[in-house]
Amino acid sequence: MPPYPPESNQIEDSIYSKSLKVASYLLRGLVPASQRKRDYIKWLRFFKSRFIRLLLLAGPAFAAPAPQVTFYREIAPIIYRNCSPCHKPGESTPFSLLTYEDVKRHAHQIADVTKRRYMPPWPPEAGYGDFVEERRLTAAQIRLIQEWVQQGALAGSSTSSPQETAAEPEWKLGKPDLILHVQQPYHLGADGPEVFWNFVIPVPLSSMRWVKAVEIRPGAGRVFHHASLLVDRAGSARRNEKRRARASREWT
Numbered sequence: 001m002p003p004y005p006p007e008s009n010q011i012e013d014s015i016y017s018k019s020l021k022v023a024s025y026l027l028r029g030l031v032p033a034s035q036r037k038r039d040y041i042k043w044l045r046f047f048k049s050r051f052i053r054l055l056l057l058a059g060p061a062f063a064a065p066a067p068q069v070t071f072y073r074e075i076a077p078i079i080y081r082n083c084s085p086c087h088k089p090g091e092s093t094p095f096s097l098l099t100y101e102d103v104k105r106h107a108h109q110i111a112d113v114t115k116r117r118y119m120p121p122w123p124p125e126a127g128y129g130d131f132v133e134e135r136r137l138t139a140a141q142i143r144l145i146q147e148w149v150q151q152g153a154l155a156g157s158s159t160s161s162p163q164e165t166a167a168e169p170e171w172k173l174g175k176p177d178l179i180l181h182v183q184q185p186y187h188l189g190a191d192g193p194e195v196f197w198n199f200v201i202p203v204p205l206s207s208m209r210w211v212k213a214v215e216i217r218p219g220a221g222r223v224f225h226h227a228s229l230l231v232d233r234a235g236s237a238r239r240n241e242k243r244r245a246r247a248s249r250e251w252t
């Protein structure tokens, strides 16, 4: 089993090399040049033996077995906060991550996608500016998930569980000032190719307004992947809408 925490050896290393440096400074001031080298080696040996013994004594303390990672204590808070808001019924995700059973069933896959930072989806490259509500796991969280899966994805005691995700409000960004509906639903067949469909959505406003945020609520989240929005200033989308089948092919 690897020592825990893994960084503990490095701390010892740096104390060790600092002490050697101090020893060499002392020697430089005290002994004549001819003897320096021999004494230096003697001192070096002395320090080495001392510190190696010290390290050996300290070793067992650092090599204590890694603490058991359990779902309810360490993993649930990470999953409920970072995964469940998308991985629940009604969202466009392939499965839910709401319970221990859900997460255990996909444990290996979860270890893989979080390690690759494929999940949670967050395209901005790290280190080029900060975003509000960044959706990125920390290195420590990713390591905990790895350890949990390696140790057998244990449940632990559910009394240490955080509250499961509270029921989400219907609108994620708060109640909107304006709700627009597509005029006609699009029925996607159970089989067939990927479809890009253009909905023309009239906006019943007579004056200019600034838009702070838009939330899209698809009727069938499971089959919906993404949306691009544009303002039809020239009216061409509206003209094409009249020839609906053609519009859907051309506006992708």
Ligand code: HEC
Pocket (backbone or CB within 6 Å): 079, 082, 083, 084, 085, 086, 087, 092, 093, 094, 106, 109, 110, 113, 114, 119, 120, 121, 135, 137
């Ligand atoms: C913003 C929404 C969102 C969040 C947050 C999110 N997921 Fe996903 N996840 C998706 C979508 C959409 C898919 C299906 C499409 C895909 O695979 O890209 C998916 C697919 C997956 C898959 C299957 C990947 C595959 O290769 O088939 C796994 C495993 C997964 N998510 C785990 C997680 C975990 C673990 C978290 C939290 C750390 C998380 N997801 C957070 C939206 C999300």
